[in-house]
Amino acid sequence: MHTALGGRASLADLADVEVAAVVELGQTKISLQEARRLTAGDTITLTRLAGEPYRVSINDHPFGEGEAVVVADQICLRLTRLDPTVEDQHGSDMPAPSDRHGVSDTPGPSGRDSGGEQV
Numbered sequence: 001m002h003t004a005l006g007g008r009a010s011l012a013d014l015a016d017v018e019v020a021a022v023v024e025l026g027q028t029k030i031s032l033q034e035a036r037r038l039t040a041g042d043t044i045t046l047t048r049l050a051g052e053p054y055r056v057s058i059n060d061h062p063f064g065e066g067e068a069v070v071v072a073d074q075i076c077l078r079l080t081r082l083d084p085t086v087e088d089q090h091g092s093d094m095p096a097p098s099d100r101h102g103v104s105d106t107p108g109p110s111g112r113d114s115g116g117e118q119v
Contacts, residue, residue: 023066023077024048024055053080062086 026046038044048054053065054077063086066077 019059021063022057022060024057 026048028044028046030044053067056063056066056077056079062083064079064082066079066081069076069078
């Protein structure tokens with residue numbers, strides 16, 4: 001593929017494109033009647049068991065798994081495993097990110113784990 005400027009397109013050309021990152025807490029099926037009866041304070045039982053890793057997808061494509069942690073009063077996800085297709089592409093021609101919104105290579109603002117408690 002060639003760009004409008006005449007050069008070859010690369011993954012680096014897309015480095016600043018924002019994508020949707022989704023962390024799946026779990027799921028279940030309920031009837032419409034059950035859904036209509038739900039009120040604030042009710043609980044919904046999910047198919048995922050406590051302690052199981054959360055699935056992560058980027059633009060509806062599997063990306064990996066992680067565990068919930070709390071960092072500076074925010075719920076975050078620590079990646080524990082990348083999908084094999086992501087690992088194969090890791091280290092491609094993408095430049096080192098300089099400003100990734102909501103993404104950190106370190107667990108806390110000081111570079112140390114801020115008491116990341118699992119939730």
